[in-house]
Amino acid sequence: xxxxxxxxxxxxxxxxxxxxxxxxxxxxxxxxxxxxxxxxxxxxxxxxxxxxxxxxxxxxxxxxxxxxxxxxxxxxxxxxxxxxxxxxxxxxxxxxxxxxxxxxxxxxxxxxxxxxxxxxxxxxxxxxxxxxxxxxxxxxxxxxxxxxxxxxxxxxxxx
Amino acid sequence: xxxxxxxxxxxxxxxxxxxxxxxxxxxxxxxxxxxxxxxxxxxxxxxxxxxxxxxxxxxxxxxxxxxxxxxxxxxxxxxxxxxxxxxxxxxxxxxxxxxxxxxxxxxxxxxxxxxxxxxxxxxxxxxxxxxxxxxxxxxxxxxxxxxxxxxxxxxxxxxxxxxxxxxxxxxxxxxxxxxxxxxxxxxxxxxxxx
Numbered sequence: 001x002x003x004x005x006x007x008x009x010x011x012x013x014x015x016x017x018x019x020x021x022x023x024x025x026x027x028x029x030x031x032x033x034x035x036x037x038x039x040x041x042x043x044x045x046x047x048x049x050x051x052x053x054x055x056x057x058x059x060x061x062x063x064x065x066x067x068x069x070x071x072x073x074x075x076x077x078x079x080x081x082x083x084x085x086x087x088x089x090x091x092x093x094x095x096x097x098x099x100x101x102x103x104x105x106x107x108x109x110x111x112x113x114x115x116x117x118x119x120x121x122x123x124x125x126x127x128x129x130x131x132x133x134x135x136x137x138x139x140x141x142x143x144x145x146x147x148x149x150x151x152x153x154x155x156x157x158x159x
Numbered sequence: 160x161x162x163x164x165x166x167x168x169x170x171x172x173x174x175x176x177x178x179x180x181x182x183x184x185x186x187x188x189x190x191x192x193x194x195x196x197x198x199x200x201x202x203x204x205x206x207x208x209x210x211x212x213x214x215x216x217x218x219x220x221x222x223x224x225x226x227x228x229x230x231x232x233x234x235x236x237x238x239x240x241x242x243x244x245x246x247x248x249x250x251x252x253x254x255x256x257x258x259x260x261x262x263x264x265x266x267x268x269x270x271x272x273x274x275x276x277x278x279x280x281x282x283x284x285x286x287x288x289x290x291x292x293x294x295x296x297x298x299x300x301x302x303x304x305x306x307x308x309x310x311x312x313x314x315x316x317x318x319x320x321x322x323x324x325x326x327x328x329x330x331x332x333x334x335x336x337x338x339x340x341x342x343x344x345x346x347x348x349x350x351x352x353x
Contacts (some may be wrong), residue, residue, distance in 0.1 A: 005181040013175040020173065033178060034187055041188045043257075056257060063255070063263045066348065092172055099169050109351035112260065118170040131261025132352060145163055
């Protein structure tokens with residue numbers, strides 16, 4: 001039986017990055033990680049299907065991201081700057097900042113799908129989290145990637 | 160940075176050092192885990208306590224007028240109805256965490272519809288039952304001790320009138336706008352997944 005501490009160490013960085021992809025804000029992402037693991041803690045004693053535990057945790061996390069919309073806490077999207085150190089020309093920080101800013105400009109569902117894809121989850125697992133079939137996810141990932149590439153090119157052009 | 164592999168390698172460079180350790184997270188969880196649905200639990204417990212209190216008063220004290228029993232029963236029914244509405248809502252929230260995003264969004268959209276229905280129907284029934292119940296329940300007391308109780312009766316009637324004619328419509332109007340806005344946003348995300 002996997003312990004809560006093991007789950008937290010294994011999944012919290014991944015969940016943080018996915019929440020950051022959705023919110024583009026470090027503090028909100030940390031709050032969402034906390035809410036996710038409160039739900040994991042509450043649900044863990046009754047959870048039996050350990051092979052699916054990652055999918056379960058990602059579902060909770062992405063649902064909490066979406067619930068923020070229901071609570072009328074408007075997520076900042078692309079209009080707020082990503083909270084990193086001041087960008088330096090051609091630095092990794094600048095590139096990461098641009099990447100997150102571009103993801104933040106996507107629609108909510110697209111942000112979730114691309115965040116899970118970038119996190120390296122198999123598309124069948126993404127389908128299980130989002131509630132689509134694998135074929136649909138493949139098509140959506142392809143389209144989102146194209147959108148993202150256009151946005152990234154635009155940023156590089158106008159920098 | 161236009162291909163997916165570049166994006167993936169960049170994505171993983173984000174530091175996660177600021178995240179609390181598992182020990183710190185456990186402390187936070189113990190502090191906050193009950194907070195989320197605390198208000199709903201408080202409403203349920205208060206409703207049951209009020210229902211028990213009124214029922215006990217009706218059973219123990221020998222009232223002379225039928226209005227007292229009718230009023231008390233209406234208050235008990237209203238309290239139990241409010242408790243049942245909140246229990247149903249709690250149950251739905253507890254079953255929510257293993258839903259995929261699509262089902263979750265459909266649930267949220269349905270919840271918003273239910274909330275509008277609650278304001279339009281259930282809340283009206285609960286407030287009507289409570290108001291009629293208290294007015295009837297207190298009538299015997301006023302009848303027996305008019306000098307002392309008429310002021311209390313008057314204040315109570317005015318309070319119920321204000322709640323019914325001023326507070327309820329204003330709260331509903333404000334919340335309905337928010338609920339509709341949220342429902343539209345949820346529906347727009349649902350459309351993104353279809």
